[in-house]
Amino acid sequence: MMAEQQDGERHVLTVTVDNESGILAKIAGLFTARGYNIDSLTVADISEDHAVSRITIVTNGPPQVIDQIHAQLDRLVPVHKVVDLTEEGPHVERELALVKVTGSGNARVEALRIAEIFRAKVVDSTTSSFVFEITGAPDKINSFIVLMRDLGLAEVGRSGSVGMMRGVTS
Structure with a gap:
């Protein structure tokens, strides 16, 4: 069973x-x-x-x-x-995501503004889309994705979490 x-x-x-x-x-x-x-x-x-x-x-x-x-x-x-x-105990956990956002006008400007706040990098840009690279704790990435939904979220690729203990360990 x-x-x-x-x-x-x-x-x-x-x-x-x-x-x-x-x-x-x-x-x-x-x-x-x-x-x-x-x-x-x-x-x-x-x-x-x-x-x-x-x-x-x-x-x-x-x-x-x-x-x-x-x-x-x-x-x-x-x-x-x-x-x-x-x-x-205390540990560091990080994940990487690629987030594609499509749109124009104010939505495009707002996507760039939010990306700057989240320290996401533009790794690809066309006249109709951006691909952002964002790293951080899974909660940070989730929050970024939620905000991008209203601005034209088209696709997300995530690496999965990696982590290790803080400080000196054996």
Whole structure:
């Protein structure tokens, strides 16, 4: 019987793994098999010899579900370390988004004004559209997207969250 994911707190997990074929499928399968959702997933090589990768997973669930996810991830063979940034304390979390806005006249001027406030950069411009690049916490990006909806939001591409602990950690 598949476990039902209940509403719960948002958690950012970082998983350090051997950079080997199939590990991402194993991790995604672990979530799928138990009926848990992955809100965001990013993967990056973090070692000079390309042997180790860091996977950042954003998920939601009550404490017992998050504990189960953590335990299941810890049991996978190529996993070196699992850290729940949400539980560990102060951490930095960032995401990148490309946001295309179409329009003319005042809407175009207003889109540029709001982009400046949010420190979004224009990375492409035509006579009828802008593509903005914005980085920051997911809430900042969500707010920017909401404001752009009334100004001609056409398309959004998001990278997913990455995060790490603040200060010195082992």
